[in-house]
Every structure is written in structure tokens, then in C-alpha cells.
Amino acid sequence: MAVETDVLDELRRLRTRVPRLTGSLAATVDGLVLAHDVPEAEPEGLAALTAAALGVAYRLTDAAGRGDFRELLVRGSRGYVATYAAGTTAVLTLLAEDRVNVGRLHLEGRRSGARIADLVATRVGPGNGRHADRPAPAEHRAAAPPATARPIGTLPVRTPQRPTHQPRPQTGI
Numbered sequence: 018m019a020v021e022t023d024v025l026d027e028l029r030r031l032r033t034r035v036p037r038l039t040g041s042l043a044a045t046v047d048g049l050v051l052a053h054d055v056p057e058a059e060p061e062g063l064a065a066l067t068a069a070a071l072g073v074a075y076r077l078t079d080a081a082g083r084g085d086f087r088e089l090l091v092r093g094s095r096g097y098v099a100t101y102a103a104g105t106t107a108v109l110t111l112l113a114e115d116r117v118n119v120g121r122l123h124l125e126g127r128r129s130g131a132r133i134a135d136l137v138a139t140r141v142g143p144g145n146g147r148h149a150d151r152p153a154p155a156e157h158r159a160a161a162p163p164a165t166a167r168p169i170g171t172l173p174v175r176t177p178q179r180p181t182h183q184p185r186p187q188t189g190i
Contacts (some may be wrong), residue, residue, distance in 0.1 A: 023136045025052040031111075031129045035121055039096070040112035043103065043133050046071060051107060051137070058112070067100055067110045074100070088126070090119075101126045104134030 028041040032054060040055035048068030053060040075086045089100040097113045099122055109130045113122055 020136055021052045024133055025054065027129055027132050027136070028052055028054045031125055035111075035113070035117070035125050037114040037117040038111060038122070039114060041129075042067070042110045044068065044108055044110070045106060046108055051133075055112065063110065067108055070100060071108055088123070090123075097122065099123070099126055101130035102134075103130040104138055107133055107137045109133055 024043045028043060031041055032038050040053075040058060042053040042055050042060055042063055043051040044064035044067055045051065046068060048065040050060050050064045053063075055063060070089060070091075071086070074089045078084060078086050085102075087102055091098045092115075094115075096115045097111075097117060097119070099111045099113065101109045101111075103109045109126060111122065111126050
């Protein structure tokens with residue numbers, strides 16, 4: 018069974034456990050869809066926006082000295098968008114009606130995020146290539162991230178460089 022199928026099964030079970038949940042999406046922190054159950058939205062766009070929000074949320078928790086990112090809750094006039102960390106490489110986004118039990122949403126969202134993190138960590142996926150349904154080799158599961166890896170949701174920092182040419186002075190101004 019491929020990782021996408023396992024994650025989709027978890028999203029469907031989550032929907033049965035949380036009344037007034039209208040959609041769910043699991044994606045990589047880079048914004049690529051792993052699996053979705055989002056009937057009223059475009060999953061690719063939602064995954065990309067989730068990745069952008071994740072970057073901001075990570076920086077906010079870091080700047081405020083609140084530790085590692087865990088979750089983000091946004092309330093609109095017609096409901097909630099909740100985002101939960103699912104390990105270091107995936108994220109879970111839930112869409113819910115305005116009258117959802119927010120405590121239940123958090124409880125089940127955190128549990129599902131942990132399950133999805135386990136599924137993604139123990140499989141080679143995401144993807145539907147010929148090895149996507151095989152367990153990941155032990156050295157890939159237990160290996161520490163390379164020293165150049167950025168924490169979840171961080172963006173590279175660009176250092177300004179001096180131009181290679183000197184601008185011509187403007188005359189006649």
C-alpha cells in the first residue's frame with residue numbers, strides 16, 4: 018500500500034471522528050499534496066498556501082521565543098482553517114465549519130498529524146513511483162538530517178552582494 022493511500026485513509030477516518038469537518042489535506046512542507054479530502058477547494062493551491070503560512074508561523078514562533086511550530090488556527094467568518102505539524106517533512110491542514118468543537122478539532126488534528134508523520138517517516142514516498150510502497154531503509158529512517166537542512170518552514174536568507182559593475186553617475190539632473 019502506498020503512503021498516499023495510507024494517508025488518505027487517515028484523512029477519511031479523521032472526517033468521521035470530527036463532526037463539521039469539511040475537508041482535510043496532507044502535504045509536504047514544500048507545498049506538494051500527499052493526499053486530500055477537500056471537495057470544495059483546489060488542493061494544490063491550498064497546499065501551496067499552507068506552505069507559505071507554515072513559513073510565517075515558524076518564524077513567528079521563533080521570533081516570539083515559543084519553541085518549535087506545532088499548530089496554527091485561523092478563524093474566518095464561515096469557519097476555521099487549522100494547520101498541524103506532521104513531523105518535520107509534512108503538514109496537516111483541516112477545514113471546518115464555524116460551529117465545530119474547536120477542542121475536538123485540536124485533539125483529533127494533533128493525533129492525525131502524529132499518525133501521518135509516522136506514515137511518512139516509515140515509507141519511501143511521497144510519490145507513486147515504483148518504490149513508493151516499500152518501507153524506507155533503516156539508514157533513511159534513523160539518519161540525522163544533514164547539517165545544511167533548515168528547520169521546518171524556514172526560508173533561505175539571501176545576503177545582498179555588491180554589484181559587479183559600478184553604476185555610471187547621472188548627469189543633467
